[in-house]
Amino acid sequence: MNIVKLDAISSTNSYLKELGRDLALKEDLLVWTEKQTAGRGQMGSGWESEDHKNLTFSVYKRVKVMPINQQFLITMATSLAIMEVLKEEGIANLAVKWPNDILAGNGKLCGILIESVIRRGRLHAVIIGIGLNVNQEQFMYAPRATSMAMETGKTHDLENLLHRLIEQFYKYVDLITNGDFKALRAQYLDNLFKYKRPAAFKDCLGGEIFSGMITGINEQGNLLVEKEDGSTVTFGLKEIELLY
Secondary structure, eight states: OEEEEESOBSOHHHHHHHHHHHSOOOSOEEEEESOBSSOBOGGGOBOOOOTTTSEEEEEEEEOSSOOGGGTHHHHHHHHHHHHHHHHHTTOOSEEEETTTEEEETTEEEEEEEEEEEEETTEEEEEEEEEEEOOSOOOOSSOTTBOOHHHHHSSOOOHHHHHHHHHHHHHHHHHHHHTTOHHHHHHHHHHTBTTBTSEEEEEETTTOOEEEEEEEEEOTTOOEEEEETTSOEEEEOTTSEEEEO
16 A cells, blocks of 8 residues: 655545546555644534644545445444554443444544545445544544543554554455455444444434434445334434434
8 A cells, every 4th residue: 555644634535536536546545644624524524633643544445346335344344443453552442333433432532434436337446534533632622532542541653553554454354355244244243332232313314313222234334223113224324313
C-alpha cells in the first residue's frame, strides 16, 4: 500500500474521491493527515478532531470480486481490524456499534465512513475513511466521545498505530479474498454492541420507539431486529437508532 501524508486537508475521503476520479489508481492508496478541517461522518455529519492528536485517514481500496450489495463486508473487516489494535493497547469494554462506530463502554472511540466507487455499473473500489480518537481529551461537540488516552491514561504514537492498523486490515481483508465470509460475519457479530440483548430503538422513518433485540446482519449489511411481538424487521442505514 502506498502512503501519502499531508500537512492539512479538508477531508481525506473527499481528496481520495477526486484523486480516484482524475487518476487511474491501480494500487491501494492511503492518505492521512494530522489536521483535517472538514472531516465527514455518515450522511454528511461532521467529525470533531483536534489537530495533531488523532488519526484521520482514508484508504482507496481496489475491489475485484465483491458484488455491490456485499460491500458491508469491508465495513466488517475494517471494524475488526481496529478492534484488534485497540485490544492490544489494553482498552476494555470494546464493541462495534452498527453500522460504523467503535465504542469503549458507552463512549464513541472511532468512526468509519465507507463510500463506493462505481464504474460501468460495477463496484470498482471503496474509499474507507477512519477517524480514531487517540490523544484528544476534550470534546466540545461530541459529549459521548472518548479517546485512547482517556481510556488508558497515556499518550499513543500515531504513526505506529497507523501501520499496525494497516497490517490488521489486510489480515481481515484476506478473509474476504478467500471467500471466508462466514468467519468474518461470526467475528463481527461476536463484537456487535447489544447483540442478542434487549435494547430500546427508534424507528427514524416513523418515529416509533420500541423494545427489541438485534438478531443479525443480512448480506447487504442491514440490521435485523426482533420486536417484542416476535416479528423480525430489517433496517437500513439511518432508518433506525439504537438508544443507549
